[in-house]
Amino acid sequence: MEITTIGGILFSTSCLVVAFILDGGHVTALLRPTAAIIVFGGTIGATVAGFSLSELKTVPKLIRVVMLHKLPNEIALIEQIVDLADKVRREGLLYLENQLPQIEDEFMRKGIQLVVDGTDPELVRQILETEMYALEERHHTGASIFEAAGGYAPTMGIIGTVMGLVHVLGNLESPEALGPAIALAFIATLYGVGSANVLWLPIAEKLKNMSKKEAMLRELMMEGIMSIQAGYNPMLIRERLTAFLKPRSRRDEEEAEEEGMPE
Secondary structure, eight states, X not given: OOHHHHHHHHHHHHHHHHHHXXXXXXXXXXXXXXXXXXXXXXXXXXXXXXXXXXXXXXXXXXXXXXXXXXXXXXXXXXXXXXXXXXHHHHHOTHHHHHHGGGOOOHHHHHHHHHHHTTOOHHHHHHHHHHHHHHHHHHXXXXXXXXXXXXXXXXXXXXXXXXXXXXXXXXXXXXXXXXXXXHHHHHHHHHHHXXXXXXXXXXXXXXXXXHHHHHHHHHHHHHHHHHHHHHTOOHHHHHHHHHTTSOHHHHHHHHHHHHHHSOO
16 A cells, blocks of 8 residues: 555645644534535536546546555566576577466566567567557546646635625624634635645646656666567666666665675
């Protein structure tokens, strides 16, 4: 489980509520169903209007990805590719055919299958690059759905507040009720701005961040697959793929390599 997303949302929401309580407020003052209907209903409706049904059907999956998906470890991935390259140099490309069922990642499995089938290297690269492009486009669309919701939510909050103030101004015969009524009207703005900055926009940012990392992993896989097909030395492949890692990860990879070397 990706605890940073859930933890971040819960932590920021808790801080806002606790600060409100410490300032003398009551939690019940924040619970206004009508404001929630205006803000969340309006936000969802406006977002739905901006995307196709097929794109919106991916929302439940995107939420699961944000909450539960964990990307492969780069170092473990490099070790897997180097191990495959070493076995291929000893036993030939047909060794890969027996390993296909054990490769969990669909992108890597497809690339290895193309190599096993004897596909031209240039065509293999073109197919994998097309797969990467399509993946990035899907991720971009998914993130844009939540970005759109983050843009609509504050506006819906303002609309809710204006509607509340219209109601207040239409009942000026009760001055003692004006204060609570105005406070109630501004709850909609709180819902709109709060949901945008605590929920919608962080989810969109998480999806974009995960997309960048996954794109890097896909490129690493592609270079590894192409190197295996070209018959490069496993040590050279390791050096080539290590270039994708951050400095800290490179040190971890070097330490892992040293631990795996026979004395």
